[in-house]
Amino acid sequence: MKAVRFSRFGGPEVLEIVDVPDPHPGAGQVRVAVRAAAVNPSDWKKREGLMNGRLPQTMGHEAAGVVDEVGEGVTGVAVGDRVFGLSAEGAAQAELAVLAYYAPIPPSLDFPGAAALPAAIETATRALDQLGVVDGSTLLVNGASGSVGSAAVQLAVVRGARVIGTASPAKHDYLRSLAAEPVVYGEGLVERVRVLAPDGVDLALDVAGSGVLAELIELAGGAEHVITVADFGGAREHGVRFSSGDAGRAVHVLGQIGELIESGRFLPPVTQTFPLAEVAEAHRAGERGHVRGKLVLLIG
Numbered sequence: 001m002k003a004v005r006f007s008r009f010g011g012p013e014v015l016e017i018v019d020v021p022d023p024h025p026g027a028g029q030v031r032v033a034v035r036a037a038a039v040n041p042s043d044w045k046k047r048e049g050l051m052n053g054r055l056p057q058t059m060g061h062e063a064a065g066v067v068d069e070v071g072e073g074v075t076g077v078a079v080g081d082r083v084f085g086l087s088a089e090g091a092a093q094a095e096l097a098v099l100a101y102y103a104p105i106p107p108s109l110d111f112p113g114a115a116a117l118p119a120a121i122e123t124a125t126r127a128l129d130q131l132g133v134v135d136g137s138t139l140l141v142n143g144a145s146g147s148v149g150s151a152a153v154q155l156a157v158v159r160g161a162r163v164i165g166t167a168s169p170a171k172h173d174y175l176r177s178l179a180a181e182p183v184v185y186g187e188g189l190v191e192r193v194r195v196l197a198p199d200g201v202d203l204a205l206d207v208a209g210s211g212v213l214a215e216l217i218e219l220a221g222g223a224e225h226v227i228t229v230a231d232f233g234g235a236r237e238h239g240v241r242f243s244s245g246d247a248g249r250a251v252h253v254l255g256q257i258g259e260l261i262e263s264g265r266f267l268p269p270v271t272q273t274f275p276l277a278e279v280a281e282a283h284r285a286g287e288r289g290h291v292r293g294k295l296v297l298l299i300g
Helices: 041-047 111-115 118-131 147-158 169-177 189-196 213-220 232-238 251-255 257-262 276-288
Strands: 002-006 016-019 030-039 062-070 082-087 096-104 138-142 162-167 181-184 203-206 226-228 271-275 294-298
Touching: 002 276, 016 276, 030 111, 030 276, 041 276, 062 096, 062 111, 082 111, 082 118, 082 251, 096 251, 096 257, 111 271, 111 294, 118 147, 118 203, 118 226, 118 251, 138 147, 138 213, 147 162, 147 169, 162 169, 162 189, 169 181, 181 189, 189 213, 203 213, 213 226, 213 232, 226 232, 251 257, 271 276, 276 294
Parallel strands: 138 162, 138 203, 162 181, 203 226, 271 294
Antiparallel strands: 002 016, 030 062, 030 096, 030 294, 062 082, 082 096
16 A cells, blocks of 8 residues: 655655555454545654654554454444544554544545544543533633644533633634634733633643743643643643643544534534645645644545
């Protein structure tokens, strides 16, 4: 099968489409004929050698496609079903991928839209669970308009929370459409949030990693009420919890998101698509920034 791989670290030019052996699912896993696979910022960090020193490496953690092989003990999913989920080996950007965690694609969602979901909703749900966001909580999301931030906003609103979200002015109408109260990020953030919440907030989630953990701690009344998914150094400096999948993933949300989408309570991210052969250009677009929504590769 064809797959994205690199054999040396560097810029997008090191990415290659190569032939690799077909993977096969283990117990509890499924293999899909991939129709779409997402591209994430971690991909270029990986490509530059900032995350893992081994070579060569395949790419991609999120895929959507059609089941063509099931592992031992799999129930509720059959060959021919449309599913989306998380790759077992970080090898989703390929013609075939093994998914360790998966769920049916909601009927109203296409393959690119489904491929854009898993990492964002898992990260957001994990952080909300760790923070203890419940009905009546007031949550501040720093970086609320991106794929993880917008997922966190919507999933918190579903829980009954009041959500204040930081974003550039151009994204404020979008945040309002998600039932969040927008504020501009940057200097003076504490004062702007206090206009909306004079006593501060109950909890704060940092998705942007923009160096505002001290302000979030002040607004939330202590480091124990703040989590970041983007600022590892700042978390250590300020005593804030850094949320990663190492402590367990919130994969239960994969099976719950379909009902929220079909009932209109969760709006999937916009996608910008590229053919698999243009994976290097997708990386360049992502690294330039200003991408609206999620980058997705089309396969098959």
